[in-house]
Amino acid sequence: MSRTNRGAGAERLVVIGGDAAGMSAASRARRLRGPDELEIVVFERGHFTSYSACGIPYWVGGDVSDRDELIARTPEEHRSRDIDLRLRSEVVEIDVAGRGVRVREVDRGAESWTAYDHLVIATGARPIRPALPGIDAPGVHGVQTLDDGQELLDTLTRTQGRRAVVVGAGYIGVEMAEALINRGFRVTVVNRGEEPMSTLDPDMGRLVHRAMEGMGITMVNDAEVTGLSTGVDGRVRAVGTASAEYPADVVVLGIGVRPETGLARAAGLPLGRHGGLLTDLSMRVRGHENVWAGGDCVEVLDLVSGRERHIALGTHANKHGQIIGANIGGGYATFPGVVGTAVSKVCDLEIARTGLREKDARRAGLQFETVTIESTSRAGYYPNASPMTVKMLAERSTGRLLGVQIVGREGAGKRVDVAAVALTAGMTVEQMTALDLGYAPPFSPVWDPVLVAARKAASVVHRTP
Amino acid sequence: MSRTNRGAGAERLVVIGGDAAGMSAASRARRLRGPDELEIVVFERGHFTSYSACGIPYWVGGDVSDRDELIARTPEEHRSRDIDLRLRSEVVEIDVAGRGVRVREVDRGAESWTAYDHLVIATGARPIRPALPGIDAPGVHGVQTLDDGQELLDTLTRTQGRRAVVVGAGYIGVEMAEALINRGFRVTVVNRGEEPMSTLDPDMGRLVHRAMEGMGITMVNDAEVTGLSTGVDGRVRAVGTASAEYPADVVVLGIGVRPETGLARAAGLPLGRHGGLLTDLSMRVRGHENVWAGGDCVEVLDLVSGRERHIALGTHANKHGQIIGANIGGGYATFPGVVGTAVSKVCDLEIARTGLREKDARRAGLQFETVTIESTSRAGYYPNASPMTVKMLAERSTGRLLGVQIVGREGAGKRVDVAAVALTAGMTVEQMTALDLGYAPPFSPVWDPVLVAARKAASVVHRTP
Known part of the structure; x- marks a missing residue:
């Protein structure tokens, strides 16, 4: 296949992952260098590009009526800007020494190698899904992707019962609690920590706890989920902890995410103690001149503590993408780090x-x-x-x-x-x-x-x- | 009178002006030094202390139902903290060399001298009131003081007509336009400048202009008021410019303010080119060890341009007062300057x-x-x-x-x-x-x-x- 070798004259940029960081990098690089200079190929294993995962709770909750409103830019729009976007194409191996990626077409199973001059790794994060009994039962949902959101919405529409259990009381957990209330569910949040919102100190988390109770949400703290029980139909029926069982017609997992860096690990790229890729200030993977990484799959420097952290947040991913694209495009930009800002709401509580x-x-x-x-x-x-x-x-x-x-x-x-x-x-x-x-x-x-x-x-x- | 001489052992702080800067200074100094160490006397020529002049448009407009809500701390509250507060007492002369102030009791006319060890000048600002024909006619109102606000409210209640003209399109002008709309008036704003909100560049002011017109406010720009005409009853009837006359049942002046520094000027204290007192970074009047000044009567350093400006704003006055009080109280604090931040709204436009x-x-x-x-x-x-x-x-x-x-x-x-x-x-x-x-x-x-x-x-x- 001609695409596996570089065209005469033009360099090739390969981007793994077609969401915020990857597509921002591709778009910015394209603005700075035309197709004659730089060929851009993006491999995305899913069906969508450039969507707001942060908006999923508001779509599920009904504040946003249509899934497509969450899509900032469609595949067609990207393609019209001379970005060769391949959906349902999963990169399964990176050959750093040989400068190539092995790609599997998800639907057909066919595999081939594509060479690159510049590689951007923007593989994102995957939700934590503990190996608990019943975790894969129908009625148990994550909310990481648009596909997840659609499946959850389908369940909410179909199910007769109106009891929901949210596992986890971080941002996703509290936002999903709001969404489920908006859909008319009675919501119980089961939380491992002392108080909800463990990104706050417990004394501030207690204020959130009280406010959530005031909204009619049942908040269960200090509770580790031990398993999910299912009914005769095989669907989830309840969420169990060491001391109690919480009936559930639907369960939403909002336990958090980890960097999706299996590919990078296998390729021998440097990972930090949170499992995220380590980059320099220009978002170049440390020690690798032509490999870049950004978004939810990297660790970022916390400017206050001086330590690396993993923070999955669309606003950082967009910044990373812009910076990578500028640097690949012949400009110069750096990402100095974060201070760990986050804002969220549950109903009218900010x-x-x-x-x-x-x-x-x-x-x-x-x-x-x-x-x-x-x-x-x-x-x-x-x-x-x-x-x-x-x-x-x-x-x-x-x-x-x-x-x-x-x-x-x-x-x-x-x-x-x-x-x-x-x-x-x-x-x-x-x-x-x-x-x-x-x-x-x-x-x-x-x-x-x-x-x-x-x-x-x-x-x-x-x-x- | 015993008060004219200092008590044995205690120093005396005299404050001229009982609003934001003056009372903040007095309160902070009191927290740091008890009555045995520091006697505190405040002379205020009006009836009120520590009120939010910035809130007057919202009281006039009906968002705030009661005048007293604008009073942060009453005279009685101040007195209960060992601050000797004298209302209706106007300082008419400062003797810097002799360390004393001459005070006139506004209602009785009696005068006397009071000695001080520390003097705080917090005389505020006075509204600009151009010497135009008809400017003092009934129905023409300023909105600087609570008394002004009450008089305006009385006029709004009594008058049959529903035509209001606001002269000036700065913060006070646009806020009063909103207030008058809320009271059911048809509002015309007559503005000398190219666009409303001359604290913005004209291109941004134009957005305000358009939005105000969308609210039903008639905006007249590039128009200098030449005089106010009155009816047979002597009340204001219209506002005239070089080219037109705008019928008015009530007129509100929102032209701006100037530092109230007549006393300071007469005492030979240093004033800047905007007529405000000049202080050092500790808010001490330049060249005067024991004289301090803050609030709307001083000039402040603009940190961006490196120049002195006059900005009448409650938030600065409160800061100045805190800093002066800390320094007189034996602490240490400075006011580095401003960057010129201001925020305002007219109806739902921010x-x-x-x-x-x-x-x-x-x-x-x-x-x-x-x-x-x-x-x-x-x-x-x-x-x-x-x-x-x-x-x-x-x-x-x-x-x-x-x-x-x-x-x-x-x-x-x-x-x-x-x-x-x-x-x-x-x-x-x-x-x-x-x-x-x-x-x-x-x-x-x-x-x-x-x-x-x-x-x-x-x-x-x-x-x-």
Whole structure:
């Protein structure tokens, strides 16, 4: 096949994975280098490209009416930009020394090798699916892909019962709890941790816990699932823990994800302690001049702790793709790292965090002070001023901001961005107290909640009344 | 009178002005030093203390039902904390060399001198009231004080007609336009400038203009008021410009404010080119060891242009007060300056800006690039994703962020805070493209609008496709 050898003159870029990181890389490289200079081939094992996996809970919940709204760019749109996109084509081996990938056509089973000059690995993440009895029974669903979402929606439509159990109380877990409530289900969330949202400290997670109970969600903490029982029809019937059984007509798994790096591991590429690919700041795989990686399959540097982390998030994947595409395209761009910002909601509760939790800070060898304050989203006298709680961590003696967690209602979540920028800039909480944030009664109290927290943190660090 | 001389052992702090800056200074100093150490006397010429002048439009418009909701702390509350608060007491002279102030009791006319060890000048700002024919006619209102607000509300209630003219299209002007619409008036805004909101560049002001017209507000630009005509009853009847007359049953002046520094000028204290007091970074009046000033009567350093500006804004006044109080109380705090952040709304339109406009940048001797982008408040597929326009200025060649302006609907305004922190930190637009901002579909597109603008600005600065 002619495609297995490079055309005269043109280099070939091969991209493994056609979602956020992969397609961003391909698109950006294409804008910088035309088809005469660079041939671009993308192998995607699924049916879709460039879709918002983060949007699946809102499609399942009915806020988004149509699956196709989640697709940012269709295969046809990519192809019209001279990107040779092969769907249902799974890369099953990478030959780093020989600069080629072995591809299996998923539906036909045929295999062939394709040579590359530049390789982008954007294989994403796969959901954790513990080897529990009953885990593969009908009625048990993941929500990683559009196909997963469609299967879950089909189950929700077909099933008579209205009892749902969500396993896991992280972002996906709480978002799916909201989605299932919106679909008229009675929802129980079974959570291994002390409180929901383990990306927060437990004291802040407790606020989420209480709010979820207020929404009618049954929250079961400190509970490890031991198995799923099935009915005579073979469908899931209940979720079991060491101490109880929770009846379920449908079960959603939201336990988290791991980097999908089996291919990379087999090819001898460097992986970190979370199983993600390790890259340099230009998103080049360490030690490999012409191999790049980005998105949910890589580890990223946490700028606050100085350690590598694995964070599966579409916004990082898009940035990685842009950077890889720029670099392959002859430009220059780098990804300095993350500060660990995340925002989520369950019904009208907004949950946000950035930087380090208490245990992260301890693990990083930092000593710190913590403060927690209550404030409101708008001036207290303005209509719909809603309460919010802000927790802030600051390094002892230097006063450097280490982390912020926010739980509140409308207007709470995106306030974390101020802290994200301050963390990136290495600001102290004392410096933050002088930040010139937007103030008017419909938008903020005269001291923005983040500044109230910074003032309190500064007073604790400096031990002033 | 015993109060005119200091008690044995205790120092005396005299504060002129009992609103945000003055009372914050007094309260903070009190927390740090008890009554045995520091006597605190506050002279306020009006009836109220510590109220939100920024809230007046919302009280007039009916969003806030009661005047007292705007009062953060009553005179009694201050007095209960050992602050000797004298209402209706106007300081009419400062003797800097002799360390004393001459005070007139507004209602009785009696005068006396009070000595001080520390003086805080927090005299605020006064609205600009041009000497036009008819400007003092009944039915013409300012909205600077609670008393002003009450008088306006009384007029709105009594008047039969429903035609209102607002003079000025800055923050106060557009907020009052909203308030008057909420009270059932037909509103015309007469504006001297090319477009409303002259704190924005005209191209962004034009978006505000169009949106206001969409709300049924008649917007008259490039129009200088030449006089106000009155009816046989002596009440205002119309607002006249060189080319037209606008019938008015009520007129609201929202032309802007100037620092109230007559006292300071007479005392020989240093004023800047905007007429505000000049202080050092600790908010001490320059060259005067024991005189401090803060709030709407001072000039502040603009950290982006390196120039002094006058910005009347409650959030700065509160910060100044805290800093002055900390320093007088034996602590240490400084006010580094502002980046010029402001946020406002007119009905459901949100308007925000920070940093420099094009003309500010030119005036500061900077060369720059500008970009303007359209984005949405949430993922495009998520319900109630609302459009917003973001304009960004970046320094030529360095790529340093210089300013951001945002016009949009719900979720637009407070996004300016990200730019405010980035400006404070001196970030480049290229650095901003990597900012780890909170992303989830209900909160943001996968590229936050501020990042979309930063990407475009970076590409223009670096001349990459």
